[in-house]
Amino acid sequence: MRGIAIETDRARGEDGRRRSVTDRVAQRLGSITVFGHRIDDAWADLRRRRAPTHWTSLFGVVTVASLVVVTVTGVLLMFLYTPSSESTVYAGSYAPLHGATVSKAFASTMQITFDVPGGVILRQAHHWSALILPAAITVQLVTTYFTGAFRRPRRAMWVLLLLALIAALASGWSGYALPDDMLSGTGLRIVEGILLGIPVIGTWFASALFGGPFPGGIIENLYPLHIVVFPGALLVLVALRAAAAWRHGPLQFPGRGRTSENVVGVALVPTAATRAGGLFLVVIGLLLLISATVTVSPIWLYGPADPGNAGAGSQPDWYTGFLDGALRLVPPGWEIVWLGRTWTMAILAPLAVVGLFFAIVAVYPFLEEWVTGDRRDQHLLDRPRLAPTRTGLGVAGLVFVGVLWAAGGADIIATAFSVSIEHVIITLQVALVVGPFVAFTIARRICFGLQRRDADLLRHGYETGRIVRLPGGEYVEIHQPLDETERARLGMPDETTGGALDPIEGEADALRHRLRLGMRRYYQGGRIDTEPAEHGPRDGTPALAPPLSRR
Numbered sequence: 001m002r003g004i005a006i007e008t009d010r011a012r013g014e015d016g017r018r019r020s021v022t023d024r025v026a027q028r029l030g031s032i033t034v035f036g037h038r039i040d041d042a043w044a045d046l047r048r049r050r051a052p053t054h055w056t057s058l059f060g061v062v063t064v065a066s067l068v069v070v071t072v073t074g075v076l077l078m079f080l081y082t083p084s085s086e087s088t089v090y091a092g093s094y095a096p097l098h099g100a101t102v103s104k105a106f107a108s109t110m111q112i113t114f115d116v117p118g119g120v121i122l123r124q125a126h127h128w129s130a131l132i133l134p135a136a137i138t139v140q141l142v143t144t145y146f147t148g149a150f151r152r153p154r155r156a157m158w159v160l161l162l163l164a165l166i167a168a169l170a171s172g173w174s175g176y177a178l179p180d181d182m183l184s185g186t187g188l189r190i191v192e193g194i195l196l197g198i199p200v201i202g203t204w205f206a207s208a209l210f211g212g213p214f215p216g217g218i219i220e221n222l223y224p225l226h227i228v229v230f231p232g233a234l235l236v237l238v239a240l241r242a243a244a245a246w247r248h249g250p251l252q253f254p255g256r257g258r259t260s261e262n263v264v265g266v267a268l269v270p271t272a273a274t275r276a277g278g279l280f281l282v283v284i285g286l287l288l289l290i291s292a293t294v295t296v297s298p299i300w301l302y303g304p305a306d307p308g309n310a311g312a313g314s315q316p317d318w319y320t321g322f323l324d325g326a327l328r329l330v331p332p333g334w335e336i337v338w339l340g341r342t343w344t345m346a347i348l349a350p351l352a353v354v355g356l357f358f359a360i361v362a363v364y365p366f367l368e369e370w371v372t373g374d375r376r377d378q379h380l381l382d383r384p385r386l387a388p389t390r391t392g393l394g395v396a397g398l399v400f401v402g403v404l405w406a407a408g409g410a411d412i413i414a415t416a417f418s419v420s421i422e423h424v425i426i427t428l429q430v431a432l433v434v435g436p437f438v439a440f441t442i443a444r445r446i447c448f449g450l451q452r453r454d455a456d457l458l459r460h461g462y463e464t465g466r467i468v469r470l471p472g473g474e475y476v477e478i479h480q481p482l483d484e485t486e487r488a489r490l491g492m493p494d495e496t497t498g499g500a501l502d503p504i505e506g507e508a509d510a511l512r513h514r515l516r517l518g519m520r521r522y523y524q525g526g527r528i529d530t531e532p533a534e535h536g537p538r539d540g541t542p543a544l545a546p547p548l549s550r551r
Contacts, residue, residue: 065283083223185305197347325407326350388447396436
């Protein structure tokens with residue numbers, strides 16, 4: 001008992017509180033220096049940091065969990081998969097394919113599925129995590145955009161996140177073809193047709209990728225891209241973004257006691273780290289549960305790839321559906337002859353539109369800064385309603401991508417609703433052009449309406465349903481004023497128009513100045529003043545709403 005008491009006293013800090021096991025470990029290892037920093041100093045810095053608890057910060061954990069699952073399962077599959085297009089005779093456990101001539105890649109995938117204990121769960125966990133990973137990154141992009149988290153000094157983090165999404169898409173696409181089944185073979189034939197339709201470099205590019213006439217050595221060429229190039233780029237991008245996030249610190253929404261100089265939240269260690277670790281384990285558990293209960297990529301039903309055949313009703317994975325939809329919405333036979341070459345616009349136009357869209361997304365933080373002239377460091381997030389133009393543009397972009405994504409399943413839509421495929425395509429073509437403008441207008445007006453609602457709440461408070469009659473005959477409703485916390489949450493943060501525009505020098509600069517000034521006025525124009533009225537109640541006493549009627 002004495003020994004236990006002595007150990008307990010040693011485990012207590014100077015303030016009498018019990019130290020955690022990690023604290024004691026950090027103290028014992030404190031003299032060790034790593035990259036020029038003592039472990040105890042780094043641990044103390046972790047304990048001092050705070051992390052906001054808003055739900056928008058959870059998707060980074062989902063991304064990391066999906067990345068861990070796809071990496072671990074991918075490493076295990078490397079030891080079981082044979083990346084070879086050479087033909088062999090299938091003699092595995094799946095009887096319907098006995099005696100069929102297949103590639104070694106397909107045969108090894110079938111062996112993993114039916115002959116390796118736990119192999120089907122391993123494959124499906126790899127596939128499901130590869131589907132969840134781009135979804136998590138996409139949601140991060142969306143929340144980052146609508147909250148203005150891409151502004152200085154985090155513009156590079158926005159570009160890194162977009163590049164991480166592209167790397168995740170490329171990783172998924174390159175792995176999509178490795179089983180060498182009929183579905184992946186059909187997708188590869190489409191890819192070859194797209195490459196061959198690109199003038200000047202298309203034929204060379206297709207030959208380099210496929211290594212000769214279709215299918216060539218596409219499996220051998222895609223395999224190093226899938227296991228080294230694209231995943232390596234993804235890991236590097238995620239690591240760089242994590243380092244930048246650590247350097248700049250977390251973002252938070254405006255609120256009571258929250259400024260650009262502080263962070264209101266829970267301790268990073270151990271509270272926030274424990275919560276993130278719990279979510280991390282929950283995501284991994286759900287991925288494994290889905291992998292064990294929901295079938296994905298049943299290659300035994302598709303059969304081996306055959307250059308002379310194509311799968312009917314084939315659909316790409318969800319994250320590349322918008323690319324397939326862009327091809328389907330272009331009118332067929334749209335070609336021009338220029339410089340002695342035939343330019344197939346049915347292929348070039350979708351590639352140009354999708355490429356331009358990603359380019360605009362990448363440079364948007366710089367465009368917004370150029371328009372607003374605001375070059376200050378921003379450490380507080382925006383409520384989407386307080387940036388109506390940005391929110392409208394974001395909704396328009398989502399509608400644009402959503403229409404392309406829906407077009408990728410135009411045949412499924414036509415079959416499910418028993419309508420003509422031509423009518424579906426025409427409807428989606430109109431929606432692709434008109435939909436973003438309608439969505440922008442509606443979203444912007446909704447933001448203005450929400451701003452007016454917040455301004456009314458700040459001035460008059462919440463409705464209580466109590467109607468009273470004043471001595472003068474007016475009927476008014478008693479309103480309950482908002483508390484200081486709610487006022488700080490709804491009120492507009494202290495924000496100026498930003499830095500000054502560039503000085504005008506010459507007619508060209510004057511034109512550029514007028515363009516920027518007009519765009520700035522439109523971007524910031526119409527914002528409702530949500531600051532509380534100076535004469536409004538601030539002491540918690542009930543407020544009187546404007547008269548309802550007069551007798």
